[in-house]
Amino acid sequence: MTSASAPATEHEHADHAHQFDDAIQQHEAATLGMWTFLATEVLFFGALLTAYTIYRHYYFDAFRYASHEYLRWYLGAINTGVLLCSSLTVALAVHAAQHHDHAPGQSAAPPRIGQPKHLVPLLLVTMLLGLVFLCIKGTEYYIDYRENVVPGPSFFHPEHVPPGIDASHIRLFMTFYFILTGIHATHMIVGLGLFSWLTWNAHRGTFARTRSNAVEICGLYWHFVDLVWIFLFPLLYLIR
Amino acid sequence: MQTRTYYIIFAWLMGLLIATVAASFLNLDRFFPGLNAAVALCIAAAKAMLVVLFFMHVRHAGKLTWIFASAAFVWLGIMLVLTLNDYLTRHPVDQPIQLSVQTK
Structure with a gap:
């Protein structure tokens, strides 16, 4: 590096940040950093799921009754489908951003040579699917609110409980449901924020070169949020 | 990786989603207690593997x-x-x- 002349340095630094040897190393560092964060997220959700598993084992009948009575499996299934679709569009967006980088004959071109093909539409469709997910989730919360199964002053009517089931165990299930899906929805909102930022930058054409790393690691985050829902859906909605 | 792979993985994920809903309507617990939960978790783990390996590119990482x-x-x-x-x-x-x- 020290022997590089001034004009060459400027050219070299066009495709990777100066602290990295090359673009490949920068890409590996970016994805490794995101995976480190995601590992802490696995344990964050994991602790809640461990607690949920213990209480589901203890009060299985109450949890099954509450899941049947107050959660709608079809809304959960539609939401799973929506998130899987959004994961596909994210994967395609990352592909679009990366393959723009490595397109032949463009290495000598200036960094801002336009937008990767389809990147902005794919990012917008992803955000739209994320919003659809949150709208369906919000509708579920609203129905729960109307049925008085949201934790609060009018939380749950004990007179409706069938014999052999403790109303407090149903309240426990609903509390787990709201904490788990609420934290997941918060992650979705953060994801929407990240993707708005990505879309804005992609629109301005600043992802033309190695900034596709940003698309990739935001994509990793989005896939992870999808991953959490893949486990939440059967654990909460499909208790038999 | 080709975009074709992503469409194939997506089709598998949707298939597994239908499978997990269908399995939840079968009373598998009469064969072995807890079998319903085990099947649901196995399908979820399979979906997670597909997402991690292909969508999150760990397979080629x-x-x-x-x-x-x-x-x-x-x-x-x-x-x-x-x-x-x-x-x-x-x-x-x-x-x-x-x-x-x-x-x-």
């Missing part, structure tokens, strides 16, 4: 990424196995009936 990604799930496994090892093998504290019967 370097060894260090493999180690970091695996570590997350290994530690989750340790937390689940050691915790449940305790809780699933003792009586809940709010159900002392069997204990009092034994000590009579």
Whole structure:
């Protein structure tokens, strides 16, 4: 590096940040950093799921009754489908951003040579699917609110409980449901924020070169949020 | 990786989603208690593997990424196995009936 002349340095630094040897190393560092964060997220959700598993084992009948009575499996299934679709569009967006980088004959071109093909539409469709997910989730919360199964002053009517089931165990299930899906929805909102930022930058054409790393690691985050829902859906909605 | 791969993985994920809903309507617990939950979790794990390996590109990632990604799930496994090892093998504290019967 020290022997590089001034004009060459400027050219070299066009495709990777100066602290990295090359673009490949920068890409590996970016994805490794995101995976480190995601590992802490696995344990964050994991602790809640461990607690949920213990209480589901203890009060299985109450949890099954509450899941049947107050959660709608079809809304959960539609939401799973929506998130899987959004994961596909994210994967395609990352592909679009990366393959723009490595397109032949463009290495000598200036960094801002336009937008990767389809990147902005794919990012917008992803955000739209994320919003659809949150709208369906919000509708579920609203129905729960109307049925008085949201934790609060009018939380749950004990007179409706069938014999052999403790109303407090149903309240426990609903509390787990709201904490788990609420934290997941918060992650979705953060994801929407990240993707708005990505879309804005992609629109301005600043992802033309190695900034596709940003698309990739935001994509990793989005896939992870999808991953959490893949486990939440059967654990909460499909208790038999 | 070709975009074709992503469409194939997506088709598998949607198929597994239908499978997990269908399996939940079958009463598998009559064959073996807890079989319904086990099947649902196995399908979820299969979906998770597809997402991690293909959508999250771990399949083609370097060894260090493999180690970091695996570590997350290994530690989750340790937390689940050691915790449940305790809780699933003792009586809940709010159900002392069997204990009092034994000590009579």
